[in-house]
Amino acid sequence: MSAPDEFEQIARLFRPLTRGAAEAFDLLDDAAAIPSRPGFDLVVTKDALVAGVHFQPDDPPDIVARKLLRSNLSDLAAKGAEPYGYFLMTAWPAGFGWKQRQEFARGLDEDGLAFDVILLGGDTVSTPGPLMVSMTLLGWVPSGTMIRRGGAKAGDLLLVSGPIGDGWLDWGPGWGQLDRRWLPDAHRLPNPRLDLREALRAHASAAADVSDGLVADAGHIALASGLGLRLDLERMPLSKPARAWLATQDDQVAALLSLATGGDDYEIVCTAPADHPELIGLTVIGEMVEGEGIEVRVGDQVIDPGQGGWTHK
Amino acid sequence: MSAPDEFEQIARLFRPLTRGAAEAFDLLDDAAAIPSRPGFDLVVTKDALVAGVHFQPDDPPDIVARKLLRSNLSDLAAKGAEPYGYFLMTAWPAGFGWKQRQEFARGLDEDGLAFDVILLGGDTVSTPGPLMVSMTLLGWVPSGTMIRRGGAKAGDLLLVSGPIGDGWLDWGPGWGQLDRRWLPDAHRLPNPRLDLREALRAHASAAADVSDGLVADAGHIALASGLGLRLDLERMPLSKPARAWLATQDDQVAALLSLATGGDDYEIVCTAPADHPELIGLTVIGEMVEGEGIEVRVGDQVIDPGQGGWTHK
Known part of the structure; x- marks a missing residue:
């Protein structure tokens, strides 16, 4: 026809x-x-x-x-x-x-x-x-309730709504590093976290979705808020397949950084005052601090995130 | 740098x-x-x-x-x-x-x-x-005053706000047919007719801008309004360079049709009741009729507009 x-x-x-x-x-x-x-x-x-x-x-x-x-x-x-x-x-x-x-x-x-x-x-x-x-x-x-990237305050906790790195493992730089059967169809069909709307509007001081990569998108919040941030990659939630992949990697720091900078996760990274623990189900991965820049840690070790995740595709 | x-x-x-x-x-x-x-x-x-x-x-x-x-x-x-x-x-x-x-x-x-x-x-x-x-x-x-394509009534006049065909002569199918020095920079810098906003809102029953071509855009009004239209290409306003070009053409009907279907004119084609002559400066080029389809005339002669101007680029 x-x-x-x-x-x-x-x-x-x-x-x-x-x-x-x-x-x-x-x-x-x-x-x-x-x-x-x-x-x-x-x-x-x-x-x-x-x-x-x-x-x-x-x-x-x-x-x-x-x-x-x-x-x-x-x-x-x-x-x-x-x-x-x-x-x-x-x-x-x-x-x-x-x-x-x-x-x-x-x-x-x-x-x-x-x-x-x-x-x-x-x-x-x-x-x-x-x-x-x-x-x-x-x-x-x-009116006036849109959650901005720029609303974080020094001392706010940094939280993330779900597993990070599956998008990267499923596609992009991670393509081919993993048996795709291990993974949900993370890249192809993002699952927008609209279920979090009310909780975010009630409690989050700033938020962004994780599309460019966790480090980059948390960095966008810090930049827009005129703050710095500390982020511990060991606290980052990972899916079972991502944990299995991580266990096979020689360089744990490099592997965690790949997961944290790959992007296409479509979870929410947000900030909230430390006395507002109501964002139930979200994982605390860091905090907002005075100053500027991102301090990325793996436990006690401060690492260099390089340019990872800062550039848009 | x-x-x-x-x-x-x-x-x-x-x-x-x-x-x-x-x-x-x-x-x-x-x-x-x-x-x-x-x-x-x-x-x-x-x-x-x-x-x-x-x-x-x-x-x-x-x-x-x-x-x-x-x-x-x-x-x-x-x-x-x-x-x-x-x-x-x-x-x-x-x-x-x-x-x-x-x-x-x-x-x-x-x-x-x-x-x-x-x-x-x-x-x-x-x-x-x-x-x-x-x-x-x-x-x-x-609220509620946007001029639609679909508001024309049978018996309404069809009007156009300025010269038609310069866009085509300057570019596209007409490219190279004309010494470009004859023309204003019609294609490269359209002049949006925002000056007509108030008059159109007060008096027009339907309107569209002439981007796909006069015949096509008038046709969009007819289609959206559930009407037919009659259009006389001899009444179409032409710029001095377009008239000079037209005078050199052997087939006047084909030439007029090219001007009327070329597009990128960025004038306004609109309809208004016949007892509303307030759209001063606009040229009456036809009328809306019951039924469907476009009857294109050159004076007394009914011509076949073909598919000209109906397809988007």
């Missing part, structure tokens, strides 16, 4: 993803109109994925779509925001046919329903380059 | 473009928080540009940036919205160095000031493909 024309493609691929929302005008307009919601702020985050940079060129299109939505949802989770809707940019390469586009849309449909977010608008272009997709995701928080 | 690291690049290239807006958190966060504005709707539009598809690969980076902002502003103008701020995605190819990035940011700075819009957030990635930039632009309208 040959591909329908551009208008028909938008109608068939993307219109169902609006689920009839009035603000999307059935995607027949070139803009959406979002009514103000008095008492709330609109939280907006944007993430782009490029084939060969952020995902494997042969990853199934529905998985790419779901990774795009979930990595953006992970940002919203860290901000304490309730997901609302998204704008989508797709740049299709010549070889990315109708069937693949349908699979891409199916992935968005599936996770759009699972996470209760709707498509609000976007733009579709063709490209001589690789597949590239970008999303602007919107969410709501009660 | 070597390029600064990723964080420093964002700080130096993009932070100044926020002009200190509280909602952008100095770009130290991974999200922006936009306070609700009771009584207003947020109008959101999104457009992407790819090197080799939407602009020449050797176009100066500041011109690319300004075209990106202006083509998005043109969408907002058609919606009757007051520009507010934007989210930016940049995908830099390996060869797109620090100096070029600075030029790109300079273009955004210049036009951001000229049109009073601020950067609110975004994402920067690298790509093995061509330069690609995408913008999600936000504007405000009083």
